[in-house]
Amino acid sequence: MKPGSAGDRPRGPTETAVKPGFAGDRPREQPGPVMPAFADFARAARDLAPRTAVVLGSGLAGSTCAFTERASVDFGDVPGLAPPTVQGHGGRLTVGEWAGAPALLFLGRLHFYEGHPRSAVTGTVRTAAELGATRIVLTNAAGGINPALGPGGLMAIRGHLKLLGSTAWRAIAAGAAPSQPYSARLLEVMRAHERAAGRELLAGVYAALTGPSYETPAEIRALATCGADAVGMSTALEAEEAARLGLEVAAISCITNKAAGLGDAALDHAEVLVNAKLAFDRMGELLARLVASVA
Numbered sequence: 001m002k003p004g005s006a007g008d009r010p011r012g013p014t015e016t017a018v019k020p021g022f023a024g025d026r027p028r029e030q031p032g033p034v035m036p037a038f039a040d041f042a043r044a045a046r047d048l049a050p051r052t053a054v055v056l057g058s059g060l061a062g063s064t065c066a067f068t069e070r071a072s073v074d075f076g077d078v079p080g081l082a083p084p085t086v087q088g089h090g091g092r093l094t095v096g097e098w099a100g101a102p103a104l105l106f107l108g109r110l111h112f113y114e115g116h117p118r119s120a121v122t123g124t125v126r127t128a129a130e131l132g133a134t135r136i137v138l139t140n141a142a143g144g145i146n147p148a149l150g151p152g153g154l155m156a157i158r159g160h161l162k163l164l165g166s167t168a169w170r171a172i173a174a175g176a177a178p179s180q181p182y183s184a185r186l187l188e189v190m191r192a193h194e195r196a197a198g199r200e201l202l203a204g205v206y207a208a209l210t211g212p213s214y215e216t217p218a219e220i221r222a223l224a225t226c227g228a229d230a231v232g233m234s235t236a237l238e239a240e241e242a243a244r245l246g247l248e249v250a251a252i253s254c255i256t257n258k259a260a261g262l263g264d265a266a267l268d269h270a271e272v273l274v275n276a277k278l279a280f281d282r283m284g285e286l287l288a289r290l291v292a293s294v295a
């Protein structure tokens, strides 16, 4: 099999491929009475009145230094969400104080490649807005395409290429500009915090693919040509939905590996989870400063 052909596609976060966008036989978004666990949680959230919501992606649940939880609820008990199916994705919504500032915190998210429909993938964002958030910070694990981005590095997302539909490549190859639902103000706040800590926070373009497999080296070369700095399987739909709802949006990728064909080792989900730990402290500190400074 030639390098870059479909046969050497590295296996992704799910063991077996689930058709993106197909819900399988799990219950989804059944309209019905609000679960008592969520009603209790919503009361606690309204008392604290958080304006900022944070979504912690794959393996990043350890980036919560300085967060004090006051109440929490399982995704499965939140109307419009569903329990996640992937190891390392948690699946709890919490509310508390981050460095003293009230915040909603989603530990995990729902992905397209798990078989969740778009409406469930963006359910986190609508829940945040319904609970009063006016800004959202999305985090994810990603593969580094830009040579400056290696395991343990962080990249603020300034734009994304959304490769989620059957005609998406055609639009990108025709030169479609990256979508920019991201707040320039929040980006500058994050970069200023990192400068003050003596670090540079790179700002780049995130390519969002459906997964569930990791990319082939050939796809990564194509993405690099199209201007992508990092690649992952989330965030774009949530960022667009948040901007549509009028929320200020920031997003940060934690680079867990060199993208396919750019590093020495073969990609796998276990490596992503291990390398996410390299960034726990920096990510946690950045989130705490961001939440506290815009509260």
Ligand code: HPA
Residues within 6 Å of the ligand: 141, 142, 143, 144, 214, 215, 231, 232, 233, 256, 257, 258, 259, 260, 267, 272
């Ligand atoms: N590709 C897609 N998603 C990812 C990667 C990657 O290399 N690393 C972590 N999430």
